[in-house]
Amino acid sequence: MIRAAALAGALTAWALVAYGGRALGLVNPVLMPTPGEVVEVAGTLARDGSLAQHLAVSSLRIAEGFGLAAAAALGLGLLVAVYTPARLMLEPVIEFVRPIPPLAFLPMFLVWFGLGETSKVAFIAYTTFFPMFIGIAAGLGRVDVMLLRAAASLGASRRELLRRVALPAALPSIVVALRLGFGLAIFVIVGAEFMGADAGLGNLIMEGRVFFNPAQIVMGALLLGLLGSLVNGLLQAAERRVLRWRALG
Amino acid sequence: MTMAGPGGAGGARVQIEGVHKAFGLDGRSTPALIDVSLEVQAAELLCLLGPSGCGKSTLLNIVAGFIPPTRGRVRVDGAPIAGPGPERGVVFQEYALFPWLTVAQNVEFGPRLMGVPAARRREVVARYLDMVGLSEHATKFPVQLSGGMKQRVAIARALANNPSIVLMDEPFGALDAQTREVMQEELSRIQRVEHKTIVFVTHSIREAVYLADRIVVMTSSPGRVKDVFTIKLPEARDRFAAEFTRYESEITRVVKEEVAKVRE
Amino acid sequence: MSTVTDLVQWGLRGAPLPRRRALALRLGAVLAFLGLWSLASGLVVLLGLFNPIFLAGPWRVLGKVAALAVNGQLWGHVAATLERVAVGFATGAALALGLGLPAGHFRLVRNLLEPIVEILRPVPPLAMLPLFIVWVGIGETSKIAFITYATFFPMFLTTVHAVQHVDPLLLRAATSLGARRARLFFRVVLPAALPEILIGIRLGVALSFFVIVISEFIGAEEGLGYLINDGRNFFLVEQMLGAAIVLGFLGYGGNGLVVLLERRWLRWERPPTS
Numbered sequence: 001m002i003r004a005a006a007l008a009g010a011l012t013a014w015a016l017v018a019y020g021g022r023a024l025g026l027v028n029p030v031l032m033p034t035p036g037e038v039v040e041v042a043g044t045l046a047r048d049g050s051l052a053q054h055l056a057v058s059s060l061r062i063a064e065g066f067g068l069a070a071a072a073a074l075g076l077g078l079l080v081a082v083y084t085p086a087r088l089m090l091e092p093v094i095e096f097v098r099p100i101p102p103l104a105f106l107p108m109f110l111v112w113f114g115l116g117e118t119s120k121v122a123f124i125a126y127t128t129f130f131p132m133f134i135g136i137a138a139g140l141g142r143v144d145v146m147l148l149r150a151a152a153s154l155g156a157s158r159r160e161l162l163r164r165v166a167l168p169a170a171l172p173s174i175v176v177a178l179r180l181g182f183g184l185a186i187f188v189i190v191g192a193e194f195m196g197a198d199a200g201l202g203n204l205i206m207e208g209r210v211f212f213n214p215a216q217i218v219m220g221a222l223l224l225g226l227l228g229s230l231v232n233g234l235l236q237a238a239e240r241r242v243l244r245w246r247a248l249g
Numbered sequence: 250m251t252m253a254g255p256g257g258a259g260g261a262r263v264q265i266e267g268v269h270k271a272f273g274l275d276g277r278s279t280p281a282l283i284d285v286s287l288e289v290q291a292a293e294l295l296c297l298l299g300p301s302g303c304g305k306s307t308l309l310n311i312v313a314g315f316i317p318p319t320r321g322r323v324r325v326d327g328a329p330i331a332g333p334g335p336e337r338g339v340v341f342q343e344y345a346l347f348p349w350l351t352v353a354q355n356v357e358f359g360p361r362l363m364g365v366p367a368a369r370r371r372e373v374v375a376r377y378l379d380m381v382g383l384s385e386h387a388t389k390f391p392v393q394l395s396g397g398m399k400q401r402v403a404i405a406r407a408l409a410n411n412p413s414i415v416l417m418d419e420p421f422g423a424l425d426a427q428t429r430e431v432m433q434e435e436l437s438r439i440q441r442v443e444h445k446t447i448v449f450v451t452h453s454i455r456e457a458v459y460l461a462d463r464i465v466v467m468t469s470s471p472g473r474v475k476d477v478f479t480i481k482l483p484e485a486r487d488r489f490a491a492e493f494t495r496y497e498s499e500i501t502r503v504v505k506e507e508v509a510k511v512r513e
Numbered sequence: 514m515s516t517v518t519d520l521v522q523w524g525l526r527g528a529p530l531p532r533r534r535a536l537a538l539r540l541g542a543v544l545a546f547l548g549l550w551s552l553a554s555g556l557v558v559l560l561g562l563f564n565p566i567f568l569a570g571p572w573r574v575l576g577k578v579a580a581l582a583v584n585g586q587l588w589g590h591v592a593a594t595l596e597r598v599a600v601g602f603a604t605g606a607a608l609a610l611g612l613g614l615p616a617g618h619f620r621l622v623r624n625l626l627e628p629i630v631e632i633l634r635p636v637p638p639l640a641m642l643p644l645f646i647v648w649v650g651i652g653e654t655s656k657i658a659f660i661t662y663a664t665f666f667p668m669f670l671t672t673v674h675a676v677q678h679v680d681p682l683l684l685r686a687a688t689s690l691g692a693r694r695a696r697l698f699f700r701v702v703l704p705a706a707l708p709e710i711l712i713g714i715r716l717g718v719a720l721s722f723f724v725i726v727i728s729e730f731i732g733a734e735e736g737l738g739y740l741i742n743d744g745r746n747f748f749l750v751e752q753m754l755g756a757a758i759v760l761g762f763l764g765y766g767g768n769g770l771v772v773l774l775e776r777r778w779l780r781w782e783r784p785p786t787s
Contacts, residue, residue, distance in 0.1 A: 005628075006624075006627055006628030006631055007628060007631060007632055009628045010628040010629050010631065010632040011632070013628075013629070031647065031648055081525050081526065082515050082525060082527070083515070083527070084515075084526065084527045084528070084529075084530055085530070085538055087526075088530070088535050088538040088539055088542070089538050089539070089541070089542035089545075090542070091539065091542075092539045092542055092543050093542055093543065093546050096543075096546075096761075097761075099761040099762070099764040099765040099768065100757050100758065100760055100761030100764070101722050101723045101724075101725075101726050101757075101760055101761075101764060102723070103723060103724070103726040103727045103730075104726045104737075104738070104741055104756070104757040104760050104761075105757060106726075106727075106730075107730070107741050107742055107744065107745035107753055108741075108745075108750070108753050108754065108757070110745060111567060111745055111748065111750065111753070112567060140525055141524075141525060141526050143524065143525050144345070144524075145521070145523070145524035145525075146341055146343055146345040147345055147347060148520050148521055148524060148525070149313070149315050149333065149339065149341070149345065149521045150339065150341065150345040150346075150347075150406075151347075151358070152314075152315075152332070152333040152517055152520070152521045153313060153314075153333045153334070153335070153337060153338060153339040153407075154335055154338070154358055154359035154362055154406070154407075154410050155334065155335030155359060155362045155363055155410065156362055156517075157517065158515075158516060158517050158520065160362060161517065161520055164358075164362075165347070166525055168347070168349045169347075169348075169349070171349070186637050187637045187638070187639065188637075188639070189637075190637050190639040190640045191639050191727045194639070194642075194727070194730075194731070195730065201640075202639075202640070205640055205643055206643060208643060209643030209644075209646055209647055212647065214644060214647050217640075217641075217643050217644045217647065218644065220640060221636045221637075221640035221641055221644070222636065224636060224637055224640050225632075225633075225634075225635040225636035225637070225640075226635070228635045228636075228637065229635040232635070243349075244390075245348055245349045245350075245351075245390040245391075245392065246348070246392065248389075248390050248392050248393050314518070314521070315521045315522060316522050317518070317522075331518070332516075332517050332518040332521065333517070333521055
């Protein structure tokens with residue numbers, strides 16, 4: 001309720017500045033698109049079907065890149081958590097690569113994988129892998145040894161300790177790591193699509209800049225925000241379901 | 250299913266032989282236990298009593314198979330132990346319930362691992378939840394329970410796996426004074442029905458006298474066996490009986506010597 | 514791989530390894546990383562797999578960085594990037610604290626600011642970059658303003674959260690000792706909120722290095738991001754990797770500065786032994 005009111009308030013403020021500023025001649029109409037113009041751009045692009053196509057292209061890239069990275073982060077996170085030498089060997093390499101802003105490697109990916117889909121998917125996978133891997137490995141490392149002891153005294157084998165104790169115990173941190181990774185995927189897909197893409201929401205936004213159409217930029221940005229909030233909301237709902245046992249206290 | 254070993258009723262269930270334990274890496278290790286030898290008889294409730302840091306929990310962890318002794322060995326029903334096993338149930342001070350499982354699922358955890366069929370599992374869960382008085386809370390999650398209730402679940406979980414030995418590590422240590430006495434009474438009542446072999450670690454003399462058949466008093470760090478008391482009181486005990494108080498003061502005297510040593 | 518016995522004794526992380534063995538493993542991993550990288554770039558040349566300019570070996574990359582450092586070009590780019598980050602981040606931090614502290618403390622301010630933040634926050638900042646370029650042109654101002662915009666949100670949100678969630682027991686204790694208004698805020702609320710505020714600051718520093726690269730890709734004549742994109746246009750892979758590594762060191766240094774502040778200001782948070 002409060003959030004809805006807040007959103008309505010913010011939209012009203014935007015409309016006031018855009019329409020009011022324009023009426024009073026305070027704002028350059030080219031620079032400050034009105035809500036009406038943004039909706040109009042969205043309508044035009046939706047009618048010719050290109051909006052749906054851009055959306056689909058971006059979503060597929062995110063899904064593939066994020067999916068690959070999540071699978072790798074889970075597998076390696078588990079390995080590192082149960083095998084100390086692997087952790088000691090991976091740590092320094094990751095510490096070296098991690099402070100380098102992932103976007104600095106974007107042109108590298110374009111050189112290596114070309115301008116097609118592979119470079120974008122690989123780039124998203126690369127970017128989202130590190131925070132997810134680190135979060136998952138840390139979550140597994142923090143599993144309370146008492147829970148492992150309790151299960152082993154009830155007859156659990158090594159496999160059962162990992163599957164029935166370590167994984168459920170680390171699930172909250174795993175879910176947080178996945179959400180973080182997904183947020184990052186939405187963050188960087190734009191950058192990847194700015195640079196040499198012919199479709200996708202980032203491309204749409206860049207087009208808005210090239211053709212000096214701020215309404216299209218704002219529309220693309222809001223759409224990405226909406227997509228991000230939507231998936232985040234879904235992930236949170238899933239989290240509440242899976243982690244029901246935590247919220248009841 | 251039953252797990253009675255070759256020791257059978259009447260023999261020594263647990264034999265602790267010359268156990269030493271030191272912590273820390275080779276160069277700078279500190280001894281925690283020195284030459285501890287003990288036997289626990291079948292259907293006996295043995296209390297390990299001593300000031301904090303005397304190594305009683307360490308000894309329990311060794312018997313549970315969580316940590317290896319530096320020297321010496323532990324045999325259960327005649328066989329040397331290697332790691333933890335379902336024949337030794339453990340109840341922890343911190344409860345160690347699986348927070349993502351309901352009360353019933355926690356109790357069912359052991360039988361499920363042992364491959365007990367579902368119908369039989371339901372009976373076992375019902376029986377032990379009834380025994381600890383939690384039948385109405387079967388579908389709750391641990392976060393929804395009070396400390397005392399959590400520990401009842403932990404006891405039911407350990408017993409439902411039908412272990413031949415139950416190891417209890419200061420199980421009531423985190424509870425408030427009233428709950429603690431209620432839980433002691435519950436355990437005593439359950440033991441009169443189940444006749445388990447129990448090793449019970451505590452630093453409370455009253456608790457030990459109330460529950461134990463035998464009390465092993467340990468020295469303060471490093472831990473050794475200082476004295477052993479056989480408690481000849483009726484199964485259902487009265488904390489205000491003269492005999493009870495006599496045991497209490499006698500053991501208090503012995504324990505105080507150790508506490509005083511730590512102070513120095 | 515850990516056995517059941519290891520798992521119950523040490524937990525999932527397993528037994529701690531002797532210090533020398535751990536050090537050897539770490540060093541070995543770094544050497545193996547560099548070795549594999551050299552080997553791969555060497556094999557590409559030897560076997561003629563693909564054009565060797567695509568995979569420059571570590572020594573070529575280091576050599577390129579050294580060459581740029583010696584002929585002085587590197588420093589201009591580093592200075593340009595650092596200046597944009599410093600000004601953009603500082604402005605973002607000032608705004609975040611200037612608005613976040615009152616927003617955390619006063620309900621009215623919070624209610625006024627939150628709707629705007631709520632609508633803009635889920636929008637990935639990079640999506641707004643072209644708007645900044647359209648608004649203030651492609652020069653310095655748009656780059657700095659963009660860093661300010663991108664870093665503002667996490668710092669603002671953590672500040673609001675930190676101030677809002679100061680332990681009420683502390684407030685009660687302080688008011689019962691006679692602290693009111695300004696004193697209560699500066700002597701109790703601010704110190705109690707500081708650890709979380711600094712977490713936000715750290716996030717902001719990381720984020721400013723994160724986003725500077727892309728604004729330097731788009732219409733810049735100087736800066737490490739420019740160096741990377743320039744490398745892309747001319748297939749100078751050593752230059753791209755070299756500039757990325759230098760950026761990594763700068764980010765590492767920026768993080769180090771915040772850690773230093775944390776050490777100074779949050780001494781009370783850590784036990785005296787460690």
